[in-house]
Amino acid sequence: MTETTDVPASRQISRLGNCEVCARQPARYACPKCEVKTCCLTCVQIHKRELECDGKRDRTKFMPMSEMTEREFMSDYCFLEECTRYAEHRKKDPCKRYTQQQRQLPLPLYRLRNAAAERGTRLQFMLANFSRHKENRTYLHWKERCIYWQVEWLFVHMDSETPTRFVEKRCSEQQTLEQLLEKYLDIQHDLASRHRKVLQHHQTAGIGELSLWLRAEGVKRSGQRCYSLASYKTLGSNLAGKTIVEYPTIYISYEQRPPAGLEAIDSDEEEEEAAGTDPQPTAAKRSKTEAADPTEPAEPPEPEEPEKPKKQLPELLDLYSLADSFGVDDSPESSSSSSSDDEQLSVNENVDN
Known part of the structure; x- marks a missing residue:
């Protein structure tokens, strides 16, 4: 029989060296991410807290081909498989399938949008994974031919930037805004009495103010x-x-001006911006842009203004002044005399010849 001798634990782990946290005990573990050597759980937790390390190996870290082993190869293969499964799952998710609005609407939403269009309201829906679409309870009562809107009421306060929010899920389109707000402004109603503290200024002003x-x-x-x-x-x-996205949001203020941070807009301006067209030009602009009638006589073109003489350079002015200093005469008499002298000179030359 062969004798077996137990190797001390210190020799088995001596290849890792000492713990890099406490530096007193031989290391037993190596972090898969930052490769810090530790000896116990306490040192592992200290190294994670100080280095902000989660202990998970970075699967996208570059590694040269010379250092790759079978373990790294299988890890990369599994990582690619997980990416493929994730991409296939995203394709099958109905919330991520379409990115365009108003596409393949369910029948109730399709009828609701058409009913709103008949009343002159442009109703738009968001994608199914948006929270505003999930909480919307607006519906069309098919028998009554009436739309019951979900309305978001925002009561604006002067001393606070955050308004008080109420969401009412069944507001008939046939009721006036005064009737819909009565439960919030009339103290005899339970809802108004319960929120007397936050709606005191609005209740005191009344719907008329x-x-x-x-x-x-x-x-x-x-x-x-x-x-x-x-x-x-x-x-x-x-x-x-007007254009409504899912459901309307209405601000209630006891001041005769828009809430802070908002400015008023007319419905006509909204229609022009939604259609993407520019406003009609004025009469003065139309008179310039409209084509002329061929039956009418054409107006004569306006006479062109004569070109203004160009200014002479300072150097030329200096030359003229220099010529004047030498007594050069530019008068017609001097020019005629000079021409007669030239003619006499030419005659004399002919006689000599």
Whole structure:
């Protein structure tokens, strides 16, 4: 029989060296991510806390081919398999399937959008994974031919930037805004009495002194614009000619101006921006851009103004002044005399010849 001798544990782990945290005990573990050698669980936790290391190996870290082993090869193969499964799962997820709005709507939403369009309201829906779409409870009552809107009421306060929010899930389009807000402003109702502390200023002012503002959608800078609503009109008539995303958001303020950070916008401006067209030109601009009638006589062109003489350079002016200093005469007499002298000179030359 052969004798077996037990190798001390210190010799088995001597290849890792001492612990890099406490530097007193021989190391037993190596971190898969940062490769720090530790000896116990306490040192492992210290190294994770100080180096902010999660202990998971970086599977995308570069490694040269000379250092790759079978273990690294299988790890890369499994990583690629996980990426493929994740991509296939995203393709089958119905929430991520389409990125375009208004595409393949369910039948109830399709009928609701058409009913809103008949009333002059452009209703748009968000994708199924958005929280605003999930919490929307607006529906069309098919028998009554009536739309019951979900309305978000925001009561604006002067001393606070955060408004008080209420969400009502069944607001008939045939009711006026005054009737819909009665439960919040009339103290005899339980809802108004329970929120007396936060709605005190609005209840004191009354519906006649309150201003209602609808948040604009589908226009440029929609987050900073709104337009006024009439409390004596029905909800359906107030939403006519406007764009609504999922459900309307209405601000209630006891000041006769838009809430802080918002500016008023007219429905006509919204229609122009939604259609992507420029406003009609004025009469003065149309007179210039309209084509002339061929039957009418053409107007004579305006006479062109004569070109102004160019200014002479300072160097030329200096030359003229220098010529004047030598007594050069530019008069017609001097020019005629000079020409006669030239003719006499030419005659004399002919005689000599």
